[in-house]
Amino acid sequence: MFAGGIAVAASAAYAQQAPAEGQQLQRVEVTGSRIATANLESVSPVTVVGAKDIKLEGVKSVENLLNNLPQVFADQGGQISNGSTGTATVNLRNFGASRTLVLVNGRRLPAGSPRNTAADLNQIPASLIKRVEVLTGGASAIYGSDAVAGVVNFIMNDNFQGVQIESNYQFYNHDQNGGPAADAARRRNYPVPGDKSADAKVKDVNLLMGGNFADGKGNAVVYIGYKKEDPLLQSERDFTACSLDGFSSGNTFNCGGSGTSFPGRFFTDAGQRTVADANGNTRPYVAATDQYNYGPLNYFRRPSERYTFSSFTHYDINEKVRLYTEASFHDDHTVAQIAPSGLFGFDASGANAIRWENPFLSDAWKRDLGLTGPGSTADAIIFRRNVEGGGRQDDQRHTSYRGVVGLKGDIGNWQYDLFAQVGKVLFSETYFNDFSNARIGRALDVISDANGNPVCRSFANGTDPACVPYNIWRLGGVTPEALKYLQTPGFQKGSTHQSVQGLNINSDLGEYGIKLPTSSQGIGLALGWEHRTEKLDLATDTAFETGDLAGQGGPTKGVAGQFSVKDYFLETRIPVLEKLPFAEALTLNASYRKSDYSTGQKTDSYGVGVEWAPVQAAKVRFSYQRAARAANVVELFTPSGLSLFGMSSDPCAGATPSASLAQCALTGVTAAQYGNIEDSPAQQYNQISGGNPNLAPEKSDSYTLGLVLTPMRNLSMTIDAFDMKVKGVIGGLPASTTLTQCLQTGDPQFCSLITRDRLGTLWALPTAQVIATNQNLGMRSTKGIDLGTNYGMKLGAWGSLDLSLIGTYLKEFKSEDFPGSGVYDCAGLHGTTCGTPLPKWRHKVRAVWGTPWRGVELGATWRYIRGVKLDATSDNPLLSSEFEPADERIGARNYLDLVGSWAINKTFTFRAGMNNALDKDPPVTGVVAAVFGNGNTYPQVYDAMGRHVFLNLTAKF
Numbered sequence: 035m036f037a038g039g040i041a042v043a044a045s046a047a048y049a050q051q052a053p054a055e056g057q058q059l060q061r062v063e064v065t066g067s068r069i070a071t072a073n074l075e076s077v078s079p080v081t082v083v084g085a086k087d088i089k090l091e092g093v094k095s096v097e098n099l100l101n102n103l104p105q106v107f108a109d110q111g112g113q114i115s116n117g118s119t120g121t122a123t124v125n126l127r128n129f130g131a132s133r134t135l136v137l138v139n140g141r142r143l144p145a146g147s148p149r150n151t152a153a154d155l156n157q158i159p160a161s162l163i164k165r166v167e168v169l170t171g172g173a174s175a176i177y178g179s180d181a182v183a184g185v186v187n188f189i190m191n192d193n194f195q196g197v198q199i200e201s202n203y204q205f206y207n208h209d210q211n212g213g214p215a216a217d218a219a220r221r222r223n224y225p226v227p228g229d230k231s232a233d234a235k236v237k238d239v240n241l242l243m244g245g246n247f248a249d250g251k252g253n254a255v256v257y258i259g260y261k262k263e264d265p266l267l268q269s270e271r272d273f274t275a276c277s278l279d280g281f282s283s284g285n286t287f288n289c290g291g292s293g294t295s296f297p298g299r300f301f302t303d304a305g306q307r308t309v310a311d312a313n314g315n316t317r318p319y320v321a322a323t324d325q326y327n328y329g330p331l332n333y334f335r336r337p338s339e340r341y342t343f344s345s346f347t348h349y350d351i352n353e354k355v356r357l358y359t360e361a362s363f364h365d366d367h368t369v370a371q372i373a374p375s376g377l378f379g380f381d382a383s384g385a386n387a388i389r390w391e392n393p394f395l396s397d398a399w400k401r402d403l404g405l406t407g408p409g410s411t412a413d414a415i416i417f418r419r420n421v422e423g424g425g426r427q428d429d430q431r432h433t434s435y436r437g438v439v440g441l442k443g444d445i446g447n448w449q450y451d452l453f454a455q456v457g458k459v460l461f462s463e464t465y466f467n468d469f470s471n472a473r474i475g476r477a478l479d480v481i482s483d484a485n486g487n488p489v490c491r492s493f494a495n496g497t498d499p500a501c502v503p504y505n506i507w508r509l510g511g512v513t514p515e516a517l518k519y520l521q522t523p524g525f526q527k528g529s530t531h532q533s534v535q536g537l538n539i540n541s542d543l544g545e546y547g548i549k550l551p552t553s554s555q556g557i558g559l560a561l562g563w564e565h566r567t568e569k570l571d572l573a574t575d576t577a578f579e580t581g582d583l584a585g586q587g588g589p590t591k592g593v594a595g596q597f598s599v600k601d602y603f604l605e606t607r608i609p610v611l612e613k614l615p616f617a618e619a620l621t622l623n624a625s626y627r628k629s630d631y632s633t634g635q636k637t638d639s640y641g642v643g644v645e646w647a648p649v650q651a652a653k654v655r656f657s658y659q660r661a662a663r664a665a666n667v668v669e670l671f672t673p674s675g676l677s678l679f680g681m682s683s684d685p686c687a688g689a690t691p692s693a694s695l696a697q698c699a700l701t702g703v704t705a706a707q708y709g710n711i712e713d714s715p716a717q718q719y720n721q722i723s724g725g726n727p728n729l730a731p732e733k734s735d736s737y738t739l740g741l742v743l744t745p746m747r748n749l750s751m752t753i754d755a756f757d758m759k760v761k762g763v764i765g766g767l768p769a770s771t772t773l774t775q776c777l778q779t780g781d782p783q784f785c786s787l788i789t790r791d792r793l794g795t796l797w798a799l800p801t802a803q804v805i806a807t808n809q810n811l812g813m814r815s816t817k818g819i820d821l822g823t824n825y826g827m828k829l830g831a832w833g834s835l836d837l838s839l840i841g842t843y844l845k846e847f848k849s850e851d852f853p854g855s856g857v858y859d860c861a862g863l864h865g866t867t868c869g870t871p872l873p874k875w876r877h878k879v880r881a882v883w884g885t886p887w888r889g890v891e892l893g894a895t896w897r898y899i900r901g902v903k904l905d906a907t908s909d910n911p912l913l914s915s916e917f918e919p920a921d922e923r924i925g926a927r928n929y930l931d932l933v934g935s936w937a938i939n940k941t942f943t944f945r946a947g948m949n950n951a952l953d954k955d956p957p958v959t960g961v962v963a964a965v966f967g968n969g970n971t972y973p974q975v976y977d978a979m980g981r982h983v984f985l986n987l988t989a990k991f
Contacts, residue, residue: 208980588676
């Protein structure tokens with residue numbers, strides 16, 4: 035079934051299966067249908083990854099296993115640090131993880147976290163997976179809301195007998211290959227690491243036990259697993275030794291960084307100044323040399339420690355009734371580290387104004403600040419990095435519990451499945467090493483006490499007896515006591531809860547004589563009902579809720595809410611023709627689901643499909659699906675608050691703004707500010723985001739047209755075209771789009787959403803903001819072609835060889851931010867608007883040699899990712915903007931993976947391999963999309979850490 039060791043369309047793979055003479059085929063369900071049938075083919079293309087494939091991949095991370103499929107695009111995972119939710123998610127067709135439904139044995143997983151409602155793949159132990167079935171295209175009529183882009187169904191090894199112990203050890207081996215990013219670091223005299231023999235190690239061990247009981251009427255399976263991953267800092271790779279500048283010079287990359295620098299960047303009457311020495315002298319701040327290199331302290335891969343437990347039991351009460359249960363538990367602890375906190379544009383004005391009486395101020399500082407004598411005050415904007423305190427650490431823990439109990443069996447010719455399931459995820463977070471904005475103001479307001487010692491004014495007057503002075507006015511002035519006072523933790527905790535009750539019944543109506551005269555097969559019918567409740571709660575402490583944490587970009591609001599939905603669905607499969615000229619088989623499929631939400635929303639989802647086999651060796655398949663996705667709790671109920679968005683530049687900033695004064699005035703720029711506005715060196719700006727309880731469900735239309743060929747027993751080929759569109763996309767109007775529309779049209783609908791701070795910026799002070807709360811907005815659509823081929827051959831005395839290919843051609847990926855705004859195509863692009871790379875072609879080609887030596891198998895895989903261009907290079911005016919030649923293109927990548935296995939005897943099997951065996955560096959760029967960009971590249975897309983070596987020993991008893 036999985037010959038060739040790679041995922042292929044299920045219909046092609048299964049088409050080779052035939053029962054032995056006299057053997058009756060068991061009726062089962064396949065992903066994408068509720069009708070149990072002996073025909074294991076699907077009208078929609080389904081990609082299958084089997085247990086053998088997983089072992090050949092050498093990947094013990096479920097999200098990386100899926101990311102290697104051409105239909106899957108980057109999302110949350112272990113290599114995301116800045117913006118990490120601590121979860122791992124799957125994103126089909128780049129429609130977003132929230133539009134991909136994740137199932138385990140055909141039943142949905144709960145929301146993975148109160149911070150990210152997409153299902154958390156960390157709950158699924160890779161070693162327990164029997165196979166993964168990936169259906170792309172809408173499937174809401176079959177499975178309900180969220181299946182807009184498709185379904186990922188994990189089929190678990192739930193009928194095991196015996197004992198299996200598996201031990202895995204992985205690490206990365208990397209030669210620092212140099213290149214433009216490393217050259218940039220050397221030019222700035224930043225440390226560049228040497229070669230790494232073994233780092234970012236991973237150890238995991240698991241135990242699987244199972245057996246029959248009650249004279250074979252029942253079976254019980256228990257799985258216990260433990261996994262530990264070591265961290266990897268960006269400082270350990272030469273291509274991440276510095277943060278590349280988004281404004282590279284010509285064809286040369288340069289190190290950039292953050293304007294929140296060390297020993298500081300002070301906006302004063304004398305211009306931008308910084309600390310010169312330990313005596314408190316000053317000098318001009320020079321961006322080219324004084325920007326802070328924030329990259330090396332970021333985690334390139336987060337550390338994690340995970341415990342997993344699963345159990346599966348079934349017991350046949352009698353021949354017609356089976357009782358079954360599932361239970362699972364996982365506890366995952368991870369830490370996301372990014373560069374230190376500090377003063378991110380602290381507004382030292384008004385009550386926080388700098389005073390002449392501060393004993394830390396040198397004559398040079400008093401001069402630059404414009405302090406004229408006792409009693410005088412000065413305003414300043416201060417950007418200073420807390421290098422003394424170390425990186426910000428986001429300590430996150432997710433603990434999940436999931437249980438299923440059900441009865442399935444037969445009543446006459448009807449098969450039924452009655453079940454109830456409950457899932458709960460507990461979340462806790464402690465954010466360390468951030469600064470308190472309130473305490474910053476008090477710690478900077480310093481006077482001399484009666485003995486001439488510097489003390490906080492709030493200490494002297496008794497309003498804050500704990501205050502310790504913060505001396506940022508000279509090198510070496512910050513004390514551990516000041517850090518202890520300023521650094522404050524933030525706490526969040528919450529949970530998600532899901533409960534589902536359902537009944538599915540299906541039958542072959544041919545037993546009642548209901549079939550067409552042109553076919554010997556009866557009409558299949560499935561009916562069902564489900565009731566689902568989703569509940570989410572996130573509580574944040576005062577530091578998060580009020581925005582007191584300086585390094586968060588704004589407040590983090592708590593959110594709580596729930597909804598329930600009642601679903602009624604039916605599906606039919608109608609064999610029309612059979613064994614006729616030019617109609618070996620012709621079958622029609624149809625499905626419908628009615629959903630009624632407690633929020634007052636109602637949706638209809640439906641689909642139709644046709645399968646036509648003119649001859650036995652060829653089949654044409656077509657499907658249409660209308661899918662729907664209702665807003666989740668976070669989208670509905672999150673309070674509005676300040677957050678960050680990415681943009682290549684502010685058109686109204688800099689000495690020579692790209693927008694005119696008249697245009698910029700529409701956004702709040704004054705004539706005095708024009709040409710004098712400082713742009714954000716980190717390309718991050720302020721927005722107001724939040725939920726909307728009146729959101730309508732998204733709707734999508736998906737079309738697939740495919741051809742399945744099986745010209746010979748050991749050869750199968752599939753080609754499937756897809757065309758998918760989502761309308762009424764839920765999300766905030768991109769703040770960059772709001773700004774562009776205001777500049778270009780002057781429409782108050784957009785301009786009224788923009789507020790600049792007193793400096794004219796969109797980033798320096800909290801008063802700068804663009805409103806981007808959730809709405810039903812525009813459209814996303816994609817078109818392309820999936821290819822799959824499997825070929826197996828016997829080599830006589832040389833054993834056997836299995837060859838396979840899976841690839842996807844992305845013809846287009848279009849977006850419209852809101853109706854009438856214009857459409858842009860991101861296929862083949864990446865960047866601040868298009869986001870993660872969308873290569874037009876990706877493939878995997880694998881060869882597996884079953885050698886003539888007993889128990890030895892060798893495999894090689896070629897993975898290819900076509901190059902992409904920066905979205906700013908597009909001639910579409912919605913994407914086009916200024917860029918440097920160095921950032922114009924991300925080159926293609928070819929990866930070679932090698933693996934070998936040796937079945938030593940009936941008990942022990944040893945596997946070893948190398949992914950990215952040639953140790954290819956990832957492509958680098960100075961412009962990466964927020965969140966999924968990390969370390970000058972996209973580590974969830976490319977092999978970013980080097981040569982991955984894995985060793986596995988499995989013992990079966």
